[in-house]
Amino acid sequence: MRISTAQFYESSAANYQKNFSNVVKSSEEASSLVRVNTAADDPVGASRLLQLGQQASMLDQYSANMTTIKGTLGQTESVMTSIGNVLQRAKELALGAGNAGYTDADRQANASELGQIEEQLLSLMNTKDENGKYIFSGSKGDVVPFTRNTDGSYAYNGDQVTLDLPIGDTQSMATNSTGWDVFQQAINTTRTQTTLTAPAVDDGRVVLSNGQVESDVTYNAKFRSGEPYTVSFVSGTQLQITDSLGNDVTAEASQNGVFSSTSGAATQTVSFRGIDLNLNINLQAGDVPGTVITGHSFTLAAKPDSFNTSRSPGNPSTALVTGASVTNSTNYHASFPGGGAILKFTSATNFELYAAPLTVNSKPVSTGTMAGTTATASGVSFTVSGTPGAGDQFSVAVNTHQTQNILDTVSQLKTALSTPTNNNPIAIQQMNAAVTAGIGNLSSGMDQLASGISSVGGRGASLDTQTDINQSLALANTQTQSAIRDSDPAEVMTRLTLQQTMLQASQLAFSKIAQLGLFNKV
Known part of the structure; x- marks a missing residue:
């Protein structure tokens, strides 16, 4: 077969360019030790590297989100702990106010400190983060979560929405705790009330407190279905309770409704369908218990909305x-x-x-x-x-009075301790009942706060676990990317040496064959 001079030169040039290109590419790979620079280098590997790169970006975002959540949870826990300490002091003041040796001046001093505690609580519950957002307002970061109403009660102005951030492929976590969950949902233990119906003018001989819920289960299952109740004192030592249909349910009361008519005795407790009622008998000189106590009656029901x-x-x-x-x-x-x-x-x-x-x-x-x-x-x-x-x-x-804000609890306690009793036994009994109710609601509020702190701690522990998982995924991602993208130094150097030898061979072959032309024989 004849090969023209032009064909020979074209074939030799193409072969040389191919070998030279291979040497250049291998030299660059040997310098960077990166095997896949473009999709043409390895289409399947490039596609896999793109997926791994997206995963790495998501893992970086998860890490940033977890840093944000940890900072927010840390501040939230710190504020909640401070609130818990303040509430503990309020409870100590309430317990102290029940001391029989306390005078009106002593109780008013406690009330003054409770006023300061109330303002401190309001400030803490309206705490802002480093960005100027209220941490307990839910998704309404620019809205003050708690404000005082014109009647002295408190309102929650935020919402119940948590701000969630993804921390894993299938897991998101709330960055905040809403004031609704932490402070508004404390069970109100004083959601019943009694109203004297006879005699028409209160003679003070029988004092029956509004009651305190001691068992939510029994209260919801039994008490609500039978209200309003009528509590009638049918003798000097026996009371009777009838439900809204007139059924006698006295058997469900402690001691079957029997009480002591001894004047000045310690406060008696009447337990009925999940609530405890404080009963005080105040006889006057010359009173016959069976005569002056009989005929007193009260209605007992949940507080109306x-x-x-x-x-x-x-x-x-x-x-x-x-x-x-x-x-x-x-x-x-x-x-x-x-x-x-x-x-x-x-x-x-x-x-x-x-x-x-x-x-x-x-x-x-x-x-x-x-x-x-x-x-x-x-x-x-x-x-x-x-x-x-x-x-x-x-x-x-x-x-609905089913729950009560801890600010309202402290405010009501302050009011009860600020009201002078002037050593009036009936006023003292009413004040003691109010203090007992306040202590119960303080305990309920502290339990709700503790639940909120536990939630923060639980999220913190979950963050630690997810951090370990994400770090493992990031390490596996890096290793997989390296296996696909990076070159084996020994393999690259061996290939480069072979390609350089082939380039030198093609140069030498070209020079030798070029000397076989007819003009070299003339």
Whole structure:
């Protein structure tokens, strides 16, 4: 076969370029020890490296998220611990106030310190983080979580939303603890009340406290189904309890309703369907127990829901809602929004009630027209002061008394200790009952706080575990990427040496064959 001079030179040049390119590429690989620089180097390996790179980026983000969460949890735990210490001091003051040797001045001194504790608690519960966001407001970081109402009670203005960040492929973790969970959900142990129904004028001879819930299970299972109860004193040593249907349920009371009529004796406890009632008998000189005690009666029931209303700052009028109460229990339980409501006036007399929050898509749950100064919606009557304007809105918060904010507990204790007894036995008995109730709610609030601290600690422990998992994944990721991307130095150097030899051979072959032309024979 004949090979032209042009073909020979073209073939030799192509072979030389190929060998030279291989030498250059291997030289670069030997210098960097990186095998896969582009997808052309290894299509399958490049695709796998892309996946591993994405995983590495996610692991870096998880690490950053966990650093953020650890910082937030650390601050939250520190604030909660401080609040726990403050509450412990409040409990010590309450226990001390029950000392029989305390005077009104001593109790008022304790009340003064409780006032300072109340302000300290409010400040701690409104703590901000390093970014100026309130740590207990849920997702509403710019909203003050706890504020004082006009009646001295406290309202929670945040929400129940936690801010979650991913810390693993299938795991996210809350960065915050909401004030709703930590402070608003403490069980209220004083959610029942007694009302004297006979005699018409309280003679002070029988004092029956509002009661304190000692067993939530029994209270919810038995007490609520039979209320309201009537507690009647049928003799000087026997009381009778009947439920709302008139059934005699005295057998469920401690000692079957038997009590001591000895005047001035220590406070007696009547336990009934999960609650404890304090009973005091105060006889006067010449009293016959069977005569002066018989005929006293009380109603006993859960505290009715109460309402706190506030006007919208943008209201066109200066009208105010000054009071609210349930006037139709059936309508109230059937349609009143349990999570809070918005009372909106469409004119000076017409109004609509919406479930909160009010949006453009909200539909009214009740409408009506004012009767005088009263607007009744879903079984609740609102007393209005002034003439409403079209567009006036009022926020309505419902207090079911099932739970109680620790700020309200401290405030109520302060009020009870601030009220002088003037050594009046009945006033002292009422004050002692209020202190006992306050101590119970303080304990409940501290238990709820402890649960919040445990939640923070649990998340911290979970973070430590996930950190170890992520570090293991990151190490495996790095090793796998290295196995795919990096070169074996011995293999690269061997290949480079072979390619350099082949390049030199191609150069030598070209020079030898080029000398075989006819012109070299002339």
